[in-house]
Amino acid sequence: MTSYVLTFSCLDRPGIVAKVTSLIAQHSGNITSAQQFNDPATGRFFMRVVFDMANVETFSASLSSIAQELSFDWRMRDVAKRKRVLILVSKFDHCLLDLLYRVRIGELRMDVVSVVSNHSRESLKLSNLHGATFHHLPITRSTKLDQELQLRNLIEETGADFVILARYMQILSDSMAQWLEGRCINIHHSFLPGFKGARPYHQAHERGVKMIGATAHFVTGDLDEGPIIAQNVEPITHRDTPAMLIAKGRAIEQRVLASAVGALIEDRVFLNGRRTVVFD
Numbered sequence: 001m002t003s004y005v006l007t008f009s010c011l012d013r014p015g016i017v018a019k020v021t022s023l024i025a026q027h028s029g030n031i032t033s034a035q036q037f038n039d040p041a042t043g044r045f046f047m048r049v050v051f052d053m054a055n056v057e058t059f060s061a062s063l064s065s066i067a068q069e070l071s072f073d074w075r076m077r078d079v080a081k082r083k084r085v086l087i088l089v090s091k092f093d094h095c096l097l098d099l100l101y102r103v104r105i106g107e108l109r110m111d112v113v114s115v116v117s118n119h120s121r122e123s124l125k126l127s128n129l130h131g132a133t134f135h136h137l138p139i140t141r142s143t144k145l146d147q148e149l150q151l152r153n154l155i156e157e158t159g160a161d162f163v164i165l166a167r168y169m170q171i172l173s174d175s176m177a178q179w180l181e182g183r184c185i186n187i188h189h190s191f192l193p194g195f196k197g198a199r200p201y202h203q204a205h206e207r208g209v210k211m212i213g214a215t216a217h218f219v220t221g222d223l224d225e226g227p228i229i230a231q232n233v234e235p236i237t238h239r240d241t242p243a244m245l246i247a248k249g250r251a252i253e254q255r256v257l258a259s260a261v262g263a264l265i266e267d268r269v270f271l272n273g274r275r276t277v278v279f280d
């Protein structure tokens with residue numbers, strides 16, 4: 001018996017759940033988890049179903065015809081098939097190392113196919129990458145498009161399902177962001193929409209806020225504007241200098257990114273226009 005996760009979304013109407021769950025039962029499947037959301041704002045319906053089934057081929061064929069009838073966009077995969085992830089990092093490696101540690105202890109069940117940086121491995125003092133290959137792709141304003149072409153080739157060669165910007169401090173071009181639509185996420189070191197840009201902790205200190213946070217979001221051509229997947233905050237005080245905010249922020253960034261990556265690789269995240277649906 002194999003465990004599968006099926007995710008789909010479509011325009012909402014009566015009978016969708018009944019059709020899909022009956023089809024699973026007709027093919028001797030056993031549903032072990034089911035979550036759904038009807039968005040009154042967009043009229044869209046979202047569902048994630050995990051089920052055990054011996055022979056999925058005939059089920060998949062029948063589901064295709066229902067999908068055509070209900071014009072829904074669906075994906076299904078064997079739960080045991082691990083997602084392949086490429087991680088981009090610049091100078092600060094705390095989010096990268098946290099993800100690699102969570103993979104090593106089995107918390108994040110994914111394969112890190114490559115770690116890519118615009119800085120050299122020596123300058124990053126990156127010792128143990130737990131088996132992931134490292135690629136140094138330097139970038140300047142004049143070499144940006146060439147560098148992005150190298151990055152595209154690497155993403156294709158490694159068969160990465162997702163790209164994670166784990167404090168990668170270069171802005172991806174519109175064409176690169178478009179090519180990676182729905183499969184590239186970034187950890188921004190502020191509670192968006194506040195303090196976009198490269199130096200959010202200094203902006204936060206300047207503004208005198210009493211909470212700082214971090215935001216994991218899909219990457220789009222609009223800087224720090226992509227659909228949000230996860231956020232978290234922590235209180236700070238007038239005693240916190242920008243350097244102390246940067247230090248306090250590391251742990252927030254790490255847990256917010258890990259939460260978003262976990263949801264992504266378990267197919268619990270749906271794009272819903274400028275927003276997301278994230279099932280527990």
Ligand SMILES: Nc1nc2c(c(=O)[nH]1)N[C@@H](CN(C=O)c1ccc(C(=O)N[C@@H](CCC(=O)O)C(=O)O)cc1)CN2
Pocket residue numbers: 165168169170171172173174177186187188189196197198219220221222223224225226
């Ligand atoms: N197309 C996108 N690319 C990136 C996004 C995004 O949302 N869309 N997020 C950034 C990450 N980021 C904040 O989270 C960020 C990174 C870099 C900058 C910035 O101004 N960079 C300067 C250069 C800075 C440097 O060299 O240190 C620049 O590129 O001119 C702002 C925000 C990752 N990419």
